[in-house]
Amino acid sequence: MARTTARGNGRTIPASRVRDVARHFPTKNDLPEKTRDEVIILLNQRLADCIDLQTQCKQAHWNVKGPTFIALHELFDSVAADVTNYVDLIAERIVQLGGIAEGTIGVVEARSSLVDYPIGIVTGAEHVAALSDALSEFGRLARMGIEEMNSLEDAGTADILTEISRGIDKWLWFVEAHQQA
Numbered sequence: 674m675a676r677t678t679a680r681g682n683g684r685t686i687p688a689s690r691v692r693d694v695a696r697h698f699p700t701k702n703d704l705p706e707k708t709r710d711e712v713i714i715l716l717n718q719r720l721a722d723c724i725d726l727q728t729q730c731k732q733a734h735w736n737v738k739g740p741t742f743i744a745l746h747e748l749f750d751s752v753a754a755d756v757t758n759y760v761d762l763i764a765e766r767i768v769q770l771g772g773i774a775e776g777t778i779g780v781v782e783a784r785s786s787l788v789d790y791p792i793g794i795v796t797g798a799e800h801v802a803a804l805s806d807a808l809s810e811f812g813r814l815a816r817m818g819i820e821e822m823n824s825l826e827d828a829g830t831a832d833i834l835t836e837i838s839r840g841i842d843k844w845l846w847f848v849e850a851h852q853q854a
């Protein structure tokens with residue numbers, strides 16, 4: 674059955690129409706409107722990925738167990754805190770360009786490119802493997818986004834994604850180091 678989205682007036686809309694609600698606001702930002710429209714669409718994709726990643730970091734933070742518990746529990750929360758900031762950077766850039774930041778759980782579920790985080794895993798090694806997969810995949814998507822913004826000649830958004838990419842690479846190192854020796 675198709676998911677539906679509740680509305681204030683009691684009607685529902687099918688989730689397949691989530692993509693149709695995008696609208697853009699006029700702005701004095703001098704990037705060409707066509708550029709802004711394309712950037713908004715691409716950034717909303719990355720926003721869904723980033724919110725998904727944020728939930729995956731918390732899932733790892735809450736559920737990891739074993740002899741490395743406290744180190745990993747704290748590490749995963751530090752990753753989550755930075756990823757939360759990345760979510761905000763992406764969402765607010767979308768709004769600055771006249772778009773709507775589409776960050777609800779329903780949109781994220783429909784749109785995220787990340788693989789679902791495995792729910793039943795327990796050990797530090799399992800969470801390190803799962804979260805490093807997610808960080809690696811999001812890092813690839815952020816780098817792809819930088820290339821897209823460079824070709825759209827939006828240096829500001831490319832810079833934001835570069836900052837995010839740099840941070841994700843650092844956290845991938847912190848997590849992955851547990852597997853490297």
Ligand SMILES: [Fe+2]
Nearest residue numbers: 734735746750
């Ligand atoms: Fe916590």
